[in-house]
């Protein structure tokens with residue numbers, strides 16, 4: 540058995556919901572995970588537009604430590620250029636155990652559905668599908684067009700787990716952070732991690 544920490548790819552694209560991505564990244568890092576991070580150009584813009592300059596991708600780990608605590612420093616991050624199709628995660632020989640695209644724009648969804656592999660996010664997602672590894676796609680758009688709905692079906696048929704950015708309210712959230720915790724918890728579960736980001740449903744709502 541390898542004692543190397545688990546390695547997971549996380550892609551951030553230009554769909555609303557940057558907080559879902561930062562909460563997911565923080566929770567993965569706090570578990571000691573090595574994260575292969577890829578942020579599209581519009582993903583970079585989303586981080587700044589929705590969370591402020593402090594969350595710019597180059598300052599993300601200090602931002603996460605400030606928001607979620609120093610445990611995020613238990614993990615490690617490799618930040619890849621989305622233009623680098625020669626990165627290790629562009630190959631099936633890289634031992635990445637899974638990938639999440641959080642949030643996933645309709646543009647990137649369409650590209651994954653059609654196997655375009657034009658940038659590293661699209662290529663790494665294609666690798667996950669061809670290697671039959673876990674690919675979690677967190678689409679965000681409303682309402683959705685028929686092509687967008689069909690692209691989700693195509694991704695699901697190819698083996699991706701569609702996990703829409705739809706937080707639940709039965710855990711009685713009080714803050715935006717509670718909603719982000721719920722979605723990040725769903726993503727971690729889908730990637731095979733245990734977590735305590737939201738309480739398990741016990742049959743009745745409680746606080």
Ligand SMILES: Cc1cc2nc3c(=O)[nH]c(=O)nc-3n(C[C@H](O)[C@H](O)[C@H](O)COP(=O)(O)O)c2cc1C
Nearest residue numbers: 552553554555579580581582644645646647679680
């Ligand atoms: C502030 C802002 C919010 C956006 N929100 C969404 C969204 O929720 N869903 C979506 O599919 N596209 C959204 N877009 C459009 C995408 O960012 C755009 O289609 C972009 O080309 C996606 O590229 P990417 O997938 O490479 O990040 C948004 C753009 C901006 C500037």
